[in-house]
Amino acid sequence: MDLSGFQGNWKLYENGNIISSGLLGSVRLKPGEEANVKLPYNVGRPKAGAEYFLRVAFATTTDELWAKKGFEMANKQLQLPVKSPALAADPDELQPMNYVDAEKTITIGGNSFKIEFDKEIGTFSKLDKDHVNILQRMAAQDFTYGGRRIVLMICGLMKSGRKMVLKKSSGRRMM
Numbered sequence: 001m002d003l004s005g006f007q008g009n010w011k012l013y014e015n016g017n018i019i020s021s022g023l024l025g026s027v028r029l030k031p032g033e034e035a036n037v038k039l040p041y042n043v044g045r046p047k048a049g050a051e052y053f054l055r056v057a058f059a060t061t062t063d064e065l066w067a068k069k070g071f072e073m074a075n076k077q078l079q080l081p082v083k084s085p086a087l088a089a090d091p092d093e094l095q096p097m098n099y100v101d102a103e104k105t106i107t108i109g110g111n112s113f114k115i116e117f118d119k120e121i122g123t124f125s126k127l128d129k130d131h132v133n134i135l136q137r138m139a140a141q142d143f144t145y146g147g148r149r150i151v152l153m154i155c156g157l158m159k160s161g162r163k164m165v166l167k168k169s170s171g172r173r174m175m
Contacts, residue, residue, distance in 0.1 A: 003027045006058040006073060012041045013053040024056075046084035054078050 008024030020041060029035055043052055057075035060067050067073075100107040105125065106117045116126035127135040 003029050003058065005061055007061050008037075008056065008058050010039050010041060010057075011055045012043070013055065014043075014047065015050050043080065043082050046082050048085045049087035050082075050084045052080040052082045052084075054080055 004026075006027075008027055009021065010024065011018050011021040013019065022040060024037060024039070027035065027037060039054070039056070041054060046052070055075060055077040057072050059070050059072045061069065063069050064071075095111050097108060097110045104119055106119065107126075108115050109128075112130050114126065114128040115124060117123070118125040124135060126133050
């Protein structure tokens with residue numbers, strides 16, 4: 001089957017929205033043949049923080065026994081290597097943050113969050129979101145590897161009112 005029974009099209013997306021599109025000219029290729037096709041897209045001036053994708057597709061041009069006209073047979077979406085400027089932060093909208101380096105903990109916080117790091121254990125001990133600690137409990141697993149003692153800290157997070165349960169491969173409950 002060659003490509004003469006298919007219409008190619010392309011769409012250029014900026015952050016998920018189509019900003020331009022077009023049809024491919026006639027592409028006559030036999031099975032196994034290759035060709036370079038130039039697509040006339042133009043990103044123009046990239047927006048700050050934007051991502052750009054190009055989608056190319058081929059659809060049937062007539063009704064077939066196995067598909068109606070316009071049935072998409074193949075497509076490919078590619079992220080374009082467009083360098084867009086970083087989003088600039090508005091200094092008036094930045095909220096102040098606090099940093100406290102105490103004897104046993106380091107605490108970083110803002111208006112709606114607080115993270116506490118326990119220096120003795122070497123892991124997070126609190127993770128507050130809107131004054132609710134979503135870090136529920138910790139489990140520690142000691143093991144040796146290559147003659148070294150390794151302590152693996154595992155924490156459970158509260159998400160949508162349900163507790164996540166972590167299990168060892170043996171199936172024994174850790175939390």
